[in-house]
Amino acid sequence: MQILTPRVLEALERFNSAHPWDHNAHYHPWLLRRLPRRFDRALDVGCGSGDLARLLASRAREVHGIDSDREIVQRARESTPPRAPVTFAVTDASDRLPPGPYDVITCAAVLHHLPLSETLAAFRQRLAAGGTLVVIGLAREETLVERLLGSVSIPLNAATGWVKNRGRTASRPVSMTAVTRVPGATFAEIVREARRILPGARIRRRLFWRYTLVWRA
Template sequence: MKILTPRVLQALERFNAAHPWDHNAHYHPWLLRQLPRRFGRALDVGCGSGDLVRLLAGRADEVEGIDSDPGIVARARESTGDRYSHVTFSVADAPDGLPPGPYDVITCVAVLHHLPLAETLTRFRQQLAPGGTLVVVGLAREETFVDFLLGYASVPLNAATGWVKHRGRTAPRPASMTAVTRPADATFAEIGREARSLLPGARLRRRLLWRYTLVWAAPGAR
């Protein structure tokens, strides 16, 4: 399937490298809209440089960000400073190393494809308080016509957004984009089947910019 020629794709990739921006942060406002105005404890899994943790801190009584990379956790602590006394960062591996819950909110952005899917979703379910909310922004392997169509549509959109954000100037990669990444193995359909089996009522949706979203509310009163 060739909507854009290889030459055009290569040109866009060079352009994007000169005007990088954080696709995950693009979804932070949407993610916050899935959450209550106020909540108790929150956990951000794969917190990176801590951007989402600091946003959650404006609504939560307590927020913990975890990441398996000690260097990026140190950067998150440095960027946060002592502005939030109710925010902590720690080095931990998911899913086995998750801090003990329960949590009213668990978020996981562009990390789930690095982890064992069923085991991680099960652990999230166990750590979520009754009535709590899980929000995932993830990556899936392209398989269907719709997947490829959204992927190709995202290429020029990515370039245009980078140009607008940087006003046409070249820019370095944001700190939040310096983590090691790898392609997703599971398709959107595979993720959906697993999620709906383990998290009944989970809402999944394909998105632009090579992402999908998953929202699940744990049974029980908040």
Template sequence: MAPLLHRVLDALDRFNAAHPWDHNAHYHGWILRQLPRQFGRALDVGCGSGDLARLLAARATGGVDAIDSDPAIIARARESTPAAPVTFTLAEAPAGLPTGPYDVITCVAVLHHLPFARTLARFRQQLAPGGTLVVVGCARARTPGDHLLAAVAVPLNAAVGWWRNRGRTAPRPQSMTAVTRPPEMGFPEIVREARRVLPGVRARRRLFWRYTLVWRADN
């Protein structure tokens, strides 16, 4: 049975490599639904190629600051955003965050590269009263619930990849050039630390190896 399982997993890996899609962009619509239709200033931490920052710019009356520690991806983001009110800056969180306050702060698939509690505390300092922090993060699978969600996500990941790549019409994800590392914290530890720093934070496990945090500064 074990060799058959390995062959199935290898086949899925090859299929997924041939049908890539952006797991982070999958949550952009959900992020926008957590935010007001219009707000003042926004900050996108770990902006990558700038897709989310451009979406935020359509609602942000005070403009969007977007930071990333990858020089190549910041250059691509600037080239792709000639007219939108987004300022892309090469910087590393939490020390390099621009000065707030911000009405919205977003952080997608970056927090596991940063000092977790210290970064959340810095976000809290930079958030304006009534502002919203939205995090989409990556956690290490440790609990039975984590492994069950991962098992469910495997065939769904292949199905979404096939759908988005039909005829190669879907844009292929842009690769990061900076060094990445896998997450070390499990979801229960993430929830404990997040609730300590951000009382009242809403935390949920998500499909496709992600979790979410939503916190409003009036908590």
């Protein structure tokens, strides 16, 4: 029996549009728990409106956020207190990354926009000894397990949106207004490349169409 019929999916999509929430920010507390209490330098790749970069700044001496979208970088600058140890730059991460080294590198919902192998290798080269890389990523669904996780995420997504927007007028988070790309690599392909380039990387499937990757140099 097909539970998630096209009519059900359409209804859930309408509900989610009226009760939006940021799937990436949902994982920010989890991400911070993977990092040291204090560290020196951090790089946030695909920083968007700067929410994660500002969180990192509560622990870091300096944080560099980069994004290819000039308008959203300007918004990140305007939303950041003048004395916060954060700088933002318009940089296409597919062409080059700041030289580093960095004690922490984060990348939330951006890796699928970039060449997978080359970007993972660039992260490895720029991470300081003992540093931590954390990726929150998207992969193309391929297996039955991934489709089941996606199906479970749909009603949970709607329920979370209702709870987060209860009692107030909903507005789409800035990060949800950015142009998105359908992931090209499957989870299996990402695991294979990550383990080749980042030996010992811990990679897990997650709810809400995400996977996580943690690697310590």
